[in-house]
Amino acid sequence: MIATRAFTGILFGVFALSAQEGHGVTPADIQRGAQVFLAICASCHGANGDAISGVDLGSGQFRRARTDRELSDLIQKGIPGTPMPPGNYTDEQVSLIVAYLHSMATAPRIVTSPGMGTGDPARGKAIFDGKGQCRSCHRLNDVGGFTGPDLTSIGAARRPGELQQSLLDPNAGIRDANRPVRAVTLDGTEIRGTLLNYDAYSLQLLDTSGKLRSFQTDKLREYELMKTSPMPGFKDKLTAQELADLVSYLATLKGQSR
Amino acid sequence: MSVRTITLLLAGTAILLAQVPFDRILHADREPQNWLTYSGNLNGERYSSLTQITAANAGNLELKWVLQTRTPAEATSKYEATSLVVDGVLYTVQPPNVVVAVDAVTGRIFWTHAYNPVSAARLCCGRVNRGLAILSNTLYMGTIDGNLIALDSRDGHQIWSVPLGRPEAGYSVTVAPLVVKDKIISGPAGGEYGISGFLAAFNGGTGKEIWRFNTVPKPGEPGNETWAGQSWTHGGGSIWTTGSYDPELNLIYWGIGKASPDWNGALREGDNLYTSSVIALDADTGKLKWHYQFTPHDEFDFDSTQVPVLADTTWRGRPRKLMFFANRNGFFYVLDRVTGEFLQGNAFVKVTWAAGIDAKGRPVRVGHPTPEGAVIYPGNQGATNWYNPSYSPHTGLFYIPSWIDTSSVNTSRPAEYQEGNQYTAGSATHEVPALRSPATNRRLQDSGWGAIQAVDPATGEVKWQFRMVDVTDSGVLTTASDIVFAGGREGYFFALDARTGAVLWKAMTGGQISAGPVTYAVDGKQYVSVPAGNAVFTFCLRDQQ
Numbered sequence: 001m002i003a004t005r006a007f008t009g010i011l012f013g014v015f016a017l018s019a020q021e022g023h024g025v026t027p028a029d030i031q032r033g034a035q036v037f038l039a040i041c042a043s044c045h046g047a048n049g050d051a052i053s054g055v056d057l058g059s060g061q062f063r064r065a066r067t068d069r070e071l072s073d074l075i076q077k078g079i080p081g082t083p084m085p086p087g088n089y090t091d092e093q094v095s096l097i098v099a100y101l102h103s104m105a106t107a108p109r110i111v112t113s114p115g116m117g118t119g120d121p122a123r124g125k126a127i128f129d130g131k132g133q134c135r136s137c138h139r140l141n142d143v144g145g146f147t148g149p150d151l152t153s154i155g156a157a158r159r160p161g162e163l164q165q166s167l168l169d170p171n172a173g174i175r176d177a178n179r180p181v182r183a184v185t186l187d188g189t190e191i192r193g194t195l196l197n198y199d200a201y202s203l204q205l206l207d208t209s210g211k212l213r214s215f216q217t218d219k220l221r222e223y224e225l226m227k228t229s230p231m232p233g234f235k236d237k238l239t240a241q242e243l244a245d246l247v248s249y250l251a252t253l254k255g256q257s258r
Numbered sequence: 259m260s261v262r263t264i265t266l267l268l269a270g271t272a273i274l275l276a277q278v279p280f281d282r283i284l285h286a287d288r289e290p291q292n293w294l295t296y297s298g299n300l301n302g303e304r305y306s307s308l309t310q311i312t313a314a315n316a317g318n319l320e321l322k323w324v325l326q327t328r329t330p331a332e333a334t335s336k337y338e339a340t341s342l343v344v345d346g347v348l349y350t351v352q353p354p355n356v357v358v359a360v361d362a363v364t365g366r367i368f369w370t371h372a373y374n375p376v377s378a379a380r381l382c383c384g385r386v387n388r389g390l391a392i393l394s395n396t397l398y399m400g401t402i403d404g405n406l407i408a409l410d411s412r413d414g415h416q417i418w419s420v421p422l423g424r425p426e427a428g429y430s431v432t433v434a435p436l437v438v439k440d441k442i443i444s445g446p447a448g449g450e451y452g453i454s455g456f457l458a459a460f461n462g463g464t465g466k467e468i469w470r471f472n473t474v475p476k477p478g479e480p481g482n483e484t485w486a487g488q489s490w491t492h493g494g495g496s497i498w499t500t501g502s503y504d505p506e507l508n509l510i511y512w513g514i515g516k517a518s519p520d521w522n523g524a525l526r527e528g529d530n531l532y533t534s535s536v537i538a539l540d541a542d543t544g545k546l547k548w549h550y551q552f553t554p555h556d557e558f559d560f561d562s563t564q565v566p567v568l569a570d571t572t573w574r575g576r577p578r579k580l581m582f583f584a585n586r587n588g589f590f591y592v593l594d595r596v597t598g599e600f601l602q603g604n605a606f607v608k609v610t611w612a613a614g615i616d617a618k619g620r621p622v623r624v625g626h627p628t629p630e631g632a633v634i635y636p637g638n639q640g641a642t643n644w645y646n647p648s649y650s651p652h653t654g655l656f657y658i659p660s661w662i663d664t665s666s667v668n669t670s671r672p673a674e675y676q677e678g679n680q681y682t683a684g685s686a687t688h689e690v691p692a693l694r695s696p697a698t699n700r701r702l703q704d705s706g707w708g709a710i711q712a713v714d715p716a717t718g719e720v721k722w723q724f725r726m727v728d729v730t731d732s733g734v735l736t737t738a739s740d741i742v743f744a745g746g747r748e749g750y751f752f753a754l755d756a757r758t759g760a761v762l763w764k765a766m767t768g769g770q771i772s773a774g775p776v777t778y779a780v781d782g783k784q785y786v787s788v789p790a791g792n793a794v795f796t797f798c799l800r801d802q803q
Contacts, residue, residue: 142417150415196368197367199366201364202364202366204368206412210395210412212359212412214346214361214364216364
């Protein structure tokens, strides 16, 4: 257990990090950074980075680190005399964590519902498999549909607040990796799926039956990279407690990285 | 849209379609538009019944697409993977362990899975991978840090991983697995590090090990008596080229690596079974049915890691189940694959380590490494190697990518085993580089050259050979339209007349070809595809104007 007092004490001197340091990062880097953060940092700092009193890693401000280099050193070497341990991380892992910490600071703050921390994962699982009908569109441990993203390791990739937001407003933050796509062939056949790749001449997708498909765009009547999700919002379909239960269950899903 | 509506719309999507059940692999000859297993079929022929590309039109082949590796290749990386093609999707492995699924028509990427091997991985001869296997919706790949992993063929996510050995001790997995029924067959490489080799079967769904055959027998197992003292403990017997399968006999055939240490046989007196052998195992139990040792007490680094090619043909006037095996030791063998009986062995290159093969199939040894160094033909890189041959039942000829008249000076030295260090007890020096040739070639032909040789299995006679200046690490592909596709270190990918060896077409890829070509068809159009340098090149006939 990490002593809150110790952590509060060590992070003296608040400096804003320069967001301009280093090379640019992509949304994919940030998503990978989230996975590393949730795997390494969240056990003490919490999934939202604010589990230790007085320390909010999502604020973008760090008392002991003014630059990315200093922050990286701190992650690698730990803080002697405190519960913050050194870590044998690769340079890539550290840079991904740093990228993710920056993204936490610039992303809109997600306000979790009252009672969000009180969910029961067992009840959440029952909702997942029953009332929520989540497997109709999502796979979990290789069972389920292909319309939505695989959720086997969603708890290792998303913070609880993000999960809640996706359930309440599926259109709020569709990630490129989960981009729904609709294509119509010249004979009028409609294919729906998840975008995998596209260019000026072709389109690749995983269709809703789990089949890899590739099309020449001049052989399509039309195609659309959708900005709305086929997932229904659950705002009026689940009670606040049911929502908390479902989020708490999703947060436990930390299977093999996908 | 309501949850109910979504559910109705997507009725059936939760049902996982088994894309490639074993029955499809078993009958791969019924769907030549695909390439479902390492050799194209389970008998190891690497022969396709596609005939759209012919001797008459091969000159109209043109480049369709190129897939570049996404990261610069390392100095010791080579692109050795045979691609798989399943219903219009081509799967390849960029070195060392990056799996990519692409549209087989355009080369555009569906997904990439970049496996990161641990830094402890150590390989004697390049950070390479020779390809994938597929069963149902799962791809299987060995990793250079000693694991066998399973990936979902639809999105590339990893399903399971099982270790075959510790990378710190030199265990690596470079072989393309073989699927037999519900089992994934694989084994570790690492002969230069003194591993203790085995071939094992794993459940395709779970990765659970079903059976294991120790290629260097442990005490109490038959064959252990062929190892003096404790020499079996680090005896090698590695696995690094894919085997074949006869469903009627339910036997798996696999070529086994050399004995360790390589060059000083005094450290391991005896025949050293089952190194430098081919083994026939019951597919369900892994029990040994028979074995044949090509190079007893191998002191030349010859291994026997070639693809055993299974042919049903007439032999001396009667139908017989045969195995053709072009061995790195310089001899082309014909065996009875029911019993393992030796039927014939002929040298296809200059050979000085043996004066011949006696009536029982045992080589007559005349050469050994010495402390001062002894010149041995063929050299330790062999007369051929892991690069696959091909057998065309249409021409009845067997096609070998050969290193002609190469030699090495083999020197023996004392050695003690230390985990993680190379355990070779000597060395070989040779004028032809082992891994890759320099960008410019000024080496004289006196030290050897490369060829595609066509051998008549009935006589062992070389019917024709297509000569290259440099040697070749390319596999060979034949088609029912009597075309041989192959390449070499020079970078040419070419089509030859399978009956004469005449060049029908060639293309310069700009990089060494170190993999086996495949052919497939999508929407009625035939393609031929091969990795070269750091990319995959795919060709098809020019569209008619």
